[in-house]
Amino acid sequence: MFNTDRFAQVATALAGATAASALGAPRAFAGPLMDPAQAARRYAGRAPTQWGMSMPGVVSTFPADGRQLALTLDACDGACDDALLATLRRYRVPAVLFVCSKWIDANPGRVERLAASPLLEIGNHGTRHVPLSVTGRRAYGITGTRSAADVVAEVWNNQQRLVGLTGRAPVWFRAATAHYDDVAVQIVRGLGLTPLGFTVNADNGATAPPAAVRSAIGRALPGSVVIAHLNHPRSGTAAGLGGAIPAMLDGGWEFVLPPQPGAAVTH
Numbered sequence: 001m002f003n004t005d006r007f008a009q010v011a012t013a014l015a016g017a018t019a020a021s022a023l024g025a026p027r028a029f030a031g032p033l034m035d036p037a038q039a040a041r042r043y044a045g046r047a048p049t050q051w052g053m054s055m056p057g058v059v060s061t062f063p064a065d066g067r068q069l070a071l072t073l074d075a076c077d078g079a080c081d082d083a084l085l086a087t088l089r090r091y092r093v094p095a096v097l098f099v100c101s102k103w104i105d106a107n108p109g110r111v112e113r114l115a116a117s118p119l120l121e122i123g124n125h126g127t128r129h130v131p132l133s134v135t136g137r138r139a140y141g142i143t144g145t146r147s148a149a150d151v152v153a154e155v156w157n158n159q160q161r162l163v164g165l166t167g168r169a170p171v172w173f174r175a176a177t178a179h180y181d182d183v184a185v186q187i188v189r190g191l192g193l194t195p196l197g198f199t200v201n202a203d204n205g206a207t208a209p210p211a212a213v214r215s216a217i218g219r220a221l222p223g224s225v226v227i228a229h230l231n232h233p234r235s236g237t238a239a240g241l242g243g244a245i246p247a248m249l250d251g252g253w254e255f256v257l258p259p260q261p262g263a264a265v266t267h
Contacts, residue, residue: 048181049182053197053198054197070225078231100128124158128176134151208237
Protein backbone atom coordinates (compact mmCIF):
# COMPACT_ATOMS: atom_id res chain seq x y z
CA MET A 1 0.00 0.00 0.00
CA PHE A 2 1.16 3.58 0.51
CA ASN A 3 4.05 4.62 2.71
CA THR A 4 2.94 7.23 5.22
CA ASP A 5 6.49 7.51 6.57
CA ARG A 6 7.37 9.64 3.56
CA PHE A 7 4.33 11.88 3.89
CA ALA A 8 6.41 14.55 5.63
CA GLN A 9 8.99 14.49 2.82
CA VAL A 10 6.35 15.16 0.18
CA ALA A 11 4.66 17.79 2.32
CA THR A 12 8.00 19.54 2.74
CA ALA A 13 8.51 19.57 -1.02
CA LEU A 14 5.06 21.06 -1.46
CA ALA A 15 5.76 23.72 1.13
CA GLY A 16 8.96 24.61 -0.67
CA ALA A 17 7.08 24.91 -3.94
CA THR A 18 4.52 27.20 -2.34
CA ALA A 19 7.29 29.38 -0.97
CA ALA A 20 8.88 29.54 -4.41
CA SER A 21 5.55 30.69 -5.83
CA ALA A 22 5.52 33.59 -3.39
CA LEU A 23 8.87 34.65 -4.82
CA GLY A 24 7.53 34.56 -8.36
CA ALA A 25 8.85 31.16 -9.47
CA PRO A 26 6.50 29.21 -11.77
CA ARG A 27 4.76 25.87 -11.35
CA ALA A 28 4.23 25.87 -7.60
CA PHE A 29 1.80 23.66 -5.74
CA ALA A 30 -1.01 25.59 -4.08
CA GLY A 31 -3.63 23.75 -2.10
CA PRO A 32 -4.29 21.56 0.93
CA LEU A 33 -2.89 18.07 1.29
CA MET A 34 -4.78 15.26 3.00
CA ASP A 35 -2.87 12.50 4.75
CA PRO A 36 -3.11 9.44 2.46
CA ALA A 37 -4.30 7.14 5.26
CA GLN A 38 -6.98 9.68 6.14
CA ALA A 39 -8.06 9.85 2.49
CA ALA A 40 -8.36 6.06 2.30
CA ARG A 41 -10.53 6.00 5.43
CA ARG A 42 -12.68 8.98 4.44
CA TYR A 43 -13.67 7.57 1.05
CA ALA A 44 -13.86 3.87 1.98
CA GLY A 45 -17.16 2.37 0.89
CA ARG A 46 -18.41 5.40 -1.04
CA ALA A 47 -20.37 4.45 -4.15
CA PRO A 48 -19.43 6.26 -7.37
CA THR A 49 -22.08 7.79 -9.60
CA GLN A 50 -19.95 8.76 -12.61
CA TRP A 51 -17.35 7.05 -14.79
CA GLY A 52 -15.37 8.34 -17.72
CA MET A 53 -12.81 10.88 -18.88
CA SER A 54 -14.74 14.10 -18.26
CA MET A 55 -16.57 15.07 -15.07
CA PRO A 56 -16.48 17.77 -12.40
CA GLY A 57 -13.00 17.99 -10.92
CA VAL A 58 -11.16 16.93 -14.09
CA VAL A 59 -9.52 19.87 -15.87
CA SER A 60 -9.69 19.56 -19.64
CA THR A 61 -9.18 23.10 -20.89
CA PHE A 62 -7.83 26.41 -19.64
CA PRO A 63 -8.57 30.12 -20.12
CA ALA A 64 -6.28 30.99 -23.03
CA ASP A 65 -4.71 34.35 -23.70
CA GLY A 66 -5.17 34.32 -27.43
CA ARG A 67 -4.15 31.32 -29.55
CA GLN A 68 -2.67 29.18 -26.82
CA LEU A 69 -2.75 25.42 -26.33
CA ALA A 70 -1.05 23.01 -23.93
CA LEU A 71 0.78 19.83 -24.92
CA THR A 72 0.82 16.82 -22.59
CA LEU A 73 2.70 13.57 -23.20
CA ASP A 74 2.03 10.28 -21.44
CA ALA A 75 4.95 7.97 -20.60
CA CYS A 76 3.10 4.76 -19.83
CA ASP A 77 5.78 2.08 -20.06
CA GLY A 78 8.43 0.94 -22.52
CA ALA A 79 10.85 3.23 -24.32
CA CYS A 80 11.42 6.98 -24.59
CA ASP A 81 10.84 8.86 -27.86
CA ASP A 82 14.04 10.88 -28.15
CA ALA A 83 13.04 12.27 -31.54
CA LEU A 84 9.93 13.78 -29.99
CA LEU A 85 11.94 15.33 -27.16
CA ALA A 86 14.37 16.76 -29.72
CA THR A 87 11.46 18.44 -31.50
CA LEU A 88 10.33 20.06 -28.25
CA ARG A 89 13.85 21.37 -27.65
CA ARG A 90 14.24 22.60 -31.23
CA TYR A 91 11.08 24.69 -31.13
CA ARG A 92 11.24 25.53 -27.41
CA VAL A 93 7.84 23.95 -26.80
CA PRO A 94 6.87 23.29 -23.16
CA ALA A 95 4.97 20.17 -22.19
CA VAL A 96 3.68 18.25 -19.19
CA LEU A 97 5.13 14.73 -19.14
CA PHE A 98 2.95 12.24 -17.29
CA VAL A 99 5.28 9.58 -15.90
CA CYS A 100 4.29 6.32 -14.20
CA SER A 101 6.44 4.03 -12.08
CA LYS A 102 6.54 1.37 -14.81
CA TRP A 103 8.15 3.86 -17.21
CA ILE A 104 10.60 5.01 -14.54
CA ASP A 105 11.67 1.39 -14.03
CA ALA A 106 12.17 0.90 -17.77
CA ASN A 107 14.12 4.15 -18.21
CA PRO A 108 16.42 4.62 -15.20
CA GLY A 109 17.78 8.12 -14.80
CA ARG A 110 15.46 9.59 -17.40
CA VAL A 111 12.91 11.33 -15.22
CA GLU A 112 15.63 13.17 -13.28
CA ARG A 113 17.09 14.55 -16.51
CA LEU A 114 13.72 15.46 -17.93
CA ALA A 115 12.67 17.23 -14.73
CA ALA A 116 15.78 19.42 -14.99
CA SER A 117 14.60 20.88 -18.31
CA PRO A 118 13.01 24.35 -18.04
CA LEU A 119 10.58 23.32 -20.80
CA LEU A 120 9.16 20.27 -19.08
CA GLU A 121 6.87 19.71 -16.13
CA ILE A 122 6.54 16.24 -14.63
CA GLY A 123 3.05 14.95 -13.90
CA ASN A 124 1.99 11.88 -11.94
CA HIS A 125 0.70 9.04 -14.17
CA GLY A 126 0.21 6.48 -11.43
CA THR A 127 2.13 3.57 -9.97
CA ARG A 128 0.78 0.48 -11.77
CA HIS A 129 -0.70 2.46 -14.69
CA VAL A 130 -4.36 1.48 -14.26
CA PRO A 131 -7.68 3.36 -14.48
CA LEU A 132 -8.78 5.03 -11.26
CA SER A 133 -11.87 3.47 -9.73
CA VAL A 134 -13.07 2.40 -6.30
CA THR A 135 -14.92 -0.61 -7.77
CA GLY A 136 -12.47 -2.13 -10.25
CA ARG A 137 -14.04 -0.62 -13.39
CA ARG A 138 -12.27 -1.42 -16.64
CA ALA A 139 -11.25 0.82 -19.54
CA TYR A 140 -9.78 -0.44 -22.81
CA GLY A 141 -9.46 -3.88 -21.24
CA ILE A 142 -7.44 -2.66 -18.25
CA THR A 143 -8.88 -3.34 -14.79
CA GLY A 144 -8.81 -0.35 -12.51
CA THR A 145 -8.16 0.08 -8.83
CA ARG A 146 -10.74 -1.67 -6.63
CA SER A 147 -11.09 0.48 -3.50
CA ALA A 148 -10.35 3.88 -2.02
CA ALA A 149 -7.16 2.49 -0.51
CA ASP A 150 -6.10 1.19 -3.95
CA VAL A 151 -6.73 4.63 -5.45
CA VAL A 152 -4.59 6.27 -2.78
CA ALA A 153 -1.78 3.77 -3.37
CA GLU A 154 -1.90 4.24 -7.15
CA VAL A 155 -1.54 8.00 -6.76
CA TRP A 156 0.57 8.35 -3.66
CA ASN A 157 3.26 5.72 -4.23
CA ASN A 158 4.23 7.30 -7.55
CA GLN A 159 3.97 10.78 -6.05
CA GLN A 160 6.48 9.81 -3.36
CA ARG A 161 8.77 8.31 -5.96
CA LEU A 162 8.69 11.38 -8.18
CA VAL A 163 9.40 13.68 -5.25
CA GLY A 164 12.34 11.48 -4.28
CA LEU A 165 13.77 11.50 -7.81
CA THR A 166 13.15 15.11 -8.80
CA GLY A 167 12.79 17.04 -5.53
CA ARG A 168 9.47 18.43 -6.77
CA ALA A 169 5.91 17.36 -6.10
CA PRO A 170 3.76 17.08 -9.24
CA VAL A 171 0.58 19.16 -9.23
CA TRP A 172 -1.15 17.27 -12.05
CA PHE A 173 -2.36 13.67 -12.15
CA ARG A 174 -3.59 11.64 -15.11
CA ALA A 175 -4.85 8.09 -14.67
CA ALA A 176 -4.01 5.36 -17.14
CA THR A 177 -6.60 5.52 -19.98
CA ALA A 178 -7.61 8.91 -18.45
CA HIS A 179 -10.63 7.16 -16.89
CA TYR A 180 -11.92 7.87 -13.36
CA ASP A 181 -14.97 7.53 -11.25
CA ASP A 182 -16.12 10.55 -9.30
CA VAL A 183 -14.97 9.18 -5.94
CA ALA A 184 -11.48 8.63 -7.31
CA VAL A 185 -11.42 12.21 -8.60
CA GLN A 186 -12.25 13.45 -5.11
CA ILE A 187 -9.43 11.34 -3.67
CA VAL A 188 -6.91 12.70 -6.16
CA ARG A 189 -7.87 16.25 -5.32
CA GLY A 190 -7.84 15.48 -1.60
CA LEU A 191 -4.22 14.34 -1.97
CA GLY A 192 -3.34 17.74 -3.38
CA LEU A 193 -3.26 16.95 -7.11
CA THR A 194 -5.58 17.91 -9.95
CA PRO A 195 -6.68 15.43 -12.62
CA LEU A 196 -5.75 16.78 -16.05
CA GLY A 197 -7.81 15.52 -18.94
CA PHE A 198 -7.64 16.61 -22.57
CA THR A 199 -9.67 18.09 -25.39
CA VAL A 200 -7.53 16.94 -28.33
CA ASN A 201 -6.48 13.28 -28.67
CA ALA A 202 -3.54 13.71 -31.02
CA ASP A 203 -2.29 10.15 -31.50
CA ASN A 204 -5.02 7.76 -30.28
CA GLY A 205 -2.72 5.92 -27.91
CA ALA A 206 0.28 6.19 -30.27
CA THR A 207 -1.59 4.35 -33.03
CA ALA A 208 -2.24 7.28 -35.38
CA PRO A 209 -0.09 7.93 -38.48
CA PRO A 210 1.80 11.24 -38.72
CA ALA A 211 -0.78 12.92 -40.96
CA ALA A 212 -3.57 12.13 -38.50
CA VAL A 213 -1.54 13.49 -35.58
CA ARG A 214 -0.87 16.72 -37.43
CA SER A 215 -4.52 17.04 -38.48
CA ALA A 216 -5.80 16.49 -34.93
CA ILE A 217 -3.57 19.18 -33.48
CA GLY A 218 -4.51 21.52 -36.30
CA ARG A 219 -8.13 21.35 -35.12
CA ALA A 220 -7.26 22.61 -31.62
CA LEU A 221 -9.12 25.58 -30.20
CA PRO A 222 -7.67 28.21 -27.85
CA GLY A 223 -7.33 26.65 -24.40
CA SER A 224 -7.11 23.09 -25.68
CA VAL A 225 -5.15 20.45 -23.81
CA VAL A 226 -3.52 18.00 -26.24
CA ILE A 227 -2.66 14.42 -25.30
CA ALA A 228 -0.02 12.33 -27.10
CA HIS A 229 2.49 9.68 -26.06
CA LEU A 230 6.21 9.70 -25.28
CA ASN A 231 6.77 5.97 -24.99
CA HIS A 232 6.35 4.73 -28.57
CA PRO A 233 9.33 5.90 -30.64
CA ARG A 234 8.28 3.67 -33.56
CA SER A 235 4.84 5.28 -33.78
CA GLY A 236 3.79 8.22 -35.91
CA THR A 237 3.64 10.57 -32.94
CA ALA A 238 7.07 12.19 -33.25
CA ALA A 239 6.77 12.76 -37.00
CA GLY A 240 3.24 14.07 -36.60
CA LEU A 241 4.22 16.52 -33.88
CA GLY A 242 7.32 17.41 -35.88
CA GLY A 243 5.02 18.67 -38.61
CA ALA A 244 2.26 20.08 -36.42
CA ILE A 245 4.40 22.17 -34.08
CA PRO A 246 6.09 24.44 -36.66
CA ALA A 247 2.79 24.73 -38.56
CA MET A 248 0.99 25.88 -35.42
CA LEU A 249 3.77 28.30 -34.50
CA ASP A 250 3.74 29.74 -38.01
CA GLY A 251 -0.01 30.17 -37.64
CA GLY A 252 0.40 32.35 -34.58
CA TRP A 253 -0.20 29.69 -31.94
CA GLU A 254 1.71 29.47 -28.67
CA PHE A 255 2.34 26.30 -26.70
CA VAL A 256 2.14 26.91 -22.94
CA LEU A 257 2.06 24.89 -19.76
CA PRO A 258 -1.42 24.63 -18.24
CA PRO A 259 -1.93 27.36 -15.64
CA GLN A 260 -1.95 26.62 -11.96
CA PRO A 261 -4.80 24.25 -10.99
CA GLY A 262 -6.66 26.96 -9.07
CA ALA A 263 -6.88 29.07 -12.21
CA ALA A 264 -7.94 26.31 -14.63
CA VAL A 265 -11.41 25.68 -15.97
CA THR A 266 -13.04 22.38 -15.01
CA HIS A 267 -15.68 20.36 -16.83
